[in-house]
Amino acid sequence: MTVFAQQLQDIECLAFKVSPAPQLITSHRVMLDCNEAFLQLFGYQRDELLNQLTLLIYPSQADYKSIGKRSLDWLHDSPSDSYSDERFMQHKNGEVFWAKSHGYTLTPDDPFKLMVWHFERLNRTHHATGDLTPREREIAMLIVNGLKSKEIAKQLEISHRTVEVHRARLMKKMQAKNIVELVSKIIFVS
Incomplete structure (x- = not known):
């Protein structure tokens, strides 16, 4: 690897780490890496999350399963390599909060094999789901x-x-x- 290529790789790693957008990299819903903003959003230390199922940040196992099925079905059936929704997530302290999530698969033939996720906490929901105001x-x-x-x-x-x-x-x-x-x-x- 050339010096320039190594510098570019170092810059990319730094950009991920300090990005203000909470980001998570997963493989089959196991957390491989996350940035500082993600740790701050969910209240965990990095070593508490890495190699753990994303179930850890959901309020319930049923929620984890239903959202997983919905997103996987969407990624299989849609020509898009991305999935977005609004959902409840859970902070380490037990607080449940509303979040917008965006996921992008890097492996379209096996969508959950490698994904990058972005989460945004919604303090006030602007778009009602169903018939809720x-x-x-x-x-x-x-x-x-x-x-x-x-x-x-x-x-x-x-x-x-x-x-x-x-x-x-x-x-x-x-x-x-x-x-x-x-x-x-x-x-x-x-």
Whole structure:
């Protein structure tokens, strides 16, 4: 390898490492490498993630399986080598958050063999999934993280009654009988 080629390779490695975009490289959903922004987004140290299944950053095994199937089906059936969605992810501290993800396969014949992923935390969802409004999505995210109606009202600077109305609509739309079922359906539907 020439000196120039080595310098170029070093620059590319540095660019990946310090990129402000949280990036992850996977092989068959096992984490091979990630950058500093990814570590910051999920709260882990590098050695806690490398060679681990991406299941570690999902809120549930069911979510991990359903999103994996959906993305693999898309990559097999689409002429595109990329996949994007919005989903719940989980921080090391247990906090569940809404994220936009973009994946690009480097091996189209076997899409999960080698992929590069980018994640973006969404504090306020701009695009409602299904028939949920942006405010309902925002409240759903806070419910998933265990906040009570009064805590949600305080955080969003709205009335407790308004939160209760949104919660009731969420229960109806998600056909949930109780809060545990609602949380489960919010995570698994997303």
